[in-house]
Amino acid sequence: MTNDRGVVWLDTPAFPEAARTALADTQLRANLKRATSTIRDKRLTVAAELDDWEQLRESAAAIKQHTARHLDRYLVQLEEAVTAAGGTVHWAADAAEANRIVTELVQATGESEVVKVKSMATQEIGLNEHLAEHGITAYETDLAELIVQLGDDRPSHILVPAIHKNRTEIRDLFRAEMGHWGQPAPEDLTDEPRELAEAARRHLRQKFLTAKVAVSGANFACADTGTVLVVESEGNGRMCLTLPETLITVMGIEKVLPTWSDLEVFLQLLPRSSTGERMNPYTSAWTGVTEGDGPSAFHLVLLDNGRTDTLADPVGRQTLGCIRCSACLNVCPVFERTGGHAYGSVYPGPIGAVLTPQLVGVEQAASLPFASTLCGACYDACPVKINIPEVLAHLRAKVVEAKDGHTVEGLAMKAAGKVLDSPRLLGAAQKAAALGGRALARDGKIGRLPGPLHGWTDTRDTPAPPAESFRTWWRKNREGGSS
Secondary structure, three states: OOEOOEOEOOOOOOHHHHHHHHHOOHHHHHHHHHHHHHHHHHHHHHHHOOOOHHHHHHHHHHHHHHHHHOHHHHHHHHHHHHHHOOOEEEEEOOHHHHHHHHHHHHHHHOOOEEEEOOOHHHHHHOHHHHHHHOOOEEEEOOHHHHHHHHOOOOOOOOOOOOOOOOHHHHHHHHHHHHHHHOOOOOOOOOOOHHHHHHHHHHHHHHHHHHOOEEEEOOOEEEOOOOEEEEEEOOOHHHHHHHOOOEEEEEEEHHHEEOOHHHHHHHHHHHHHHHOOOOOOOEEEEEEOOEOOEOOOEEEEEEEOOOHHHHHOOOOHHHHHHOOOOOHHHHHOHHHHHHOOHHHOEOOOHHHHHHHHHHHHOHHHOOOHHHOOOOOOHHHHHOOOOOOHHHHHHHHHHHHHHHOOOOOHHHHHHHHHHHHHOOHHHHHHHHHHHHHHHHHHOEOOEEOOOOHHHHHHHOOOOEEOOOOOOHHHHHHHHHHOOOO
């Protein structure tokens, strides 16, 4: 499935090829457009209700930047607080170590089944696949994750992993596959949302009541109290976090916040940015274990997996501020047309285009920094003000540097640099471009060009160069002209 750190599906093609295939799927594009436009409109409405929305964004960015500067201190403080509350903290340097830790913890309970609440971190490390290799079945309980699992599919969106499927496709999937994983779907199941939700509820209820072990992710963890939080919309997380005897939480180290009071900022930003709601329906918070209430054993696995490498990059480290709201995906014109699978990563869209290459190294995901128009919509939507276009440009430079500049684009930029540095060469180039452009142009536009230039001209028309340059016009009309 993956390299040593997970994250990237190495059997998928690079983004340009995958995107070309996705663009040809009209059903996929229709599903994406309908879903993203709905979420986008809701987000704008509820964000506009807060007079201090921009101040909240500023505060969130400041908290994340402060935490990143002192991450080592806050992680140690978190470990001490969790341990004092009766939990156990494990440190995992990479995906392999995290998978080994979780698998051994499940094996120690003697169980062969676990229930899971939606977790990007466990998808990142490929936990389900690793557990299956050791005879342990993981049951996804988030509705969208359940759909993806039943379809032996991959998630295509951070918040709505099954966004690429419509209701009819989901109905057919439930009818065909639910029986193989537990309670089957009714034979007369329709594609009405209420009936689909009821079929999933009955299917999952059996798992919730029998599972002894649960695996979860975490949205936040407070260093001062050792409290871990999960926010969700369906109540499946609440069931996973309270009913089983053992709870194992896998959390990226960047999810820590200094204090409980910091949540006041993020719990206003996250639901509005992700689902367009003023408050998410379920917010579960737990601190270690409590006798007679909830799981009797709690393990917190703190996952690095490339995050300290990202932290070392002065430009790229802002990416670690991401709270996985997916607002950037829902406003991205590239994502809306290609969907998440084209990114070949657990993390799709604009945030995936900057996070994935940093977690696994740019050589493993070299096409992703170019999977953007650099329009800046993602920056405007990000609730923690991650300057995604800046990081994209930074990573593009790294990709070119990794190839020692020996790319068509790199050679072209070097040549352009020399020309722009010399007025004489620039004047000669403008004259040559004017002559060549007029010879190639039809109706004022240059069509598809051969060779390495086809990548630029395949999908856009290039205006023909003017007959004279601005410098020539200026000399004629301002310096030596009459006006």
